[in-house]
Amino acid sequence: MSTPTPHIAAGKGDFAKTVLMPGDPLRAKFVADNYLENAVLVNPVRGVNGYTGTYKNKKVSVMASGMGMPSIGIYSYELYRYYDVDNIIRIGTAGSMHKDLKIRDIAFAMGACTNSAYATQFELPGTFAPIASYDLLRKAIQVTEEMGIHYMAGNFLSSDTFYDDSQGTMKWTKMGVLCVEMEAAALYMNAARTGKNALAICTISDSLVTGEATTAEERQESFHDMMKVALEVAISQ
Numbered sequence: 001m002s003t004p005t006p007h008i009a010a011g012k013g014d015f016a017k018t019v020l021m022p023g024d025p026l027r028a029k030f031v032a033d034n035y036l037e038n039a040v041l042v043n044p045v046r047g048v049n050g051y052t053g054t055y056k057n058k059k060v061s062v063m064a065s066g067m068g069m070p071s072i073g074i075y076s077y078e079l080y081r082y083y084d085v086d087n088i089i090r091i092g093t094a095g096s097m098h099k100d101l102k103i104r105d106i107a108f109a110m111g112a113c114t115n116s117a118y119a120t121q122f123e124l125p126g127t128f129a130p131i132a133s134y135d136l137l138r139k140a141i142q143v144t145e146e147m148g149i150h151y152m153a154g155n156f157l158s159s160d161t162f163y164d165d166s167q168g169t170m171k172w173t174k175m176g177v178l179c180v181e182m183e184a185a186a187l188y189m190n191a192a193r194t195g196k197n198a199l200a201i202c203t204i205s206d207s208l209v210t211g212e213a214t215t216a217e218e219r220q221e222s223f224h225d226m227m228k229v230a231l232e233v234a235i236s237q
């Protein structure tokens with residue numbers, strides 16, 4: 001398929017090699033408005049606005065994924081395959097499932113478990129383990145430590161459901177899973193399949209352990225840490 005695609009109206013070359021990808025289109029706009037210089041809207045389709053600008057004089061893009069694995073599956077596939085994007089860094093929110101991972105902390109997905117059937121398309125004779133790009137993860141942890149930001153790195157759960165009637169989510173805690181979100185596993189699988197790189201960074205917006213949740217204001221503040229880390233990683237590539 002050539003560009004534009006059914007979901008992205010940009011032309012070839014409109015995206016940087018690294019795209020930051022929050023679930024929320026307004027978080028993408030926030031990054032473009034507050035961190036990128038000369039940001040240009042390169043995709044308006046479905047309100048999933050994509051922007052390309054510069055950060056510290058280097059070209060960086062930001063575009064939302066929407067919520068869930070079908071949605072990030074489409075956007076990451078098209079960016080990797082048709083826009084020659086090399087790196088996608090998810091900047092998301094997640095619910096903590098680990099007592100040591102507090103609200104406002106940031107977490108890196110070394111790997112992403114899932115209850116989704118996304119991997120069945122690859123017809124593998126076993127279970128695929130979706131993992132982060134080692135280079136992106138290593139750089140992100142280096143930057144985070146230099147900034148003095150508290151973080152955890154480990155396994156995520158990428159769930160197909162936000163409202164889980166089976167109440168099965170916490171069972172993953174017994175396997176050491178840190179937190180639950182809804183996209184990392186599909187992003188990592190698409191990166192693997194296309195030979196590209198991906199990293200998911202999440203800010204903990206609520207805790208399934210304690211029941212605490214951040215306010216909108218608090219979330220905005222703590223999101224800055226995640227955004228700055230992702231931008232520093234982006235310009236290192």
Ligand SMILES: O=P(O)(O)O[C@H]1O[C@H](CO)[C@@H](O)[C@H]1O
Nearest residue numbers: 022023024067092093181182
């Ligand atoms: O804040 P974002 O990046 O959208 O991430 C989380 O928030 C959404 C659910 O509220 C899901 O997309 C989940 O992964």
Ligand SMILES: O=c1cc[nH]c(=O)[nH]1
Nearest residue numbers: 093094095180181182
């Ligand atoms: O997917 C998500 C995101 C934040 N908090 C949750 O509990 N789930």
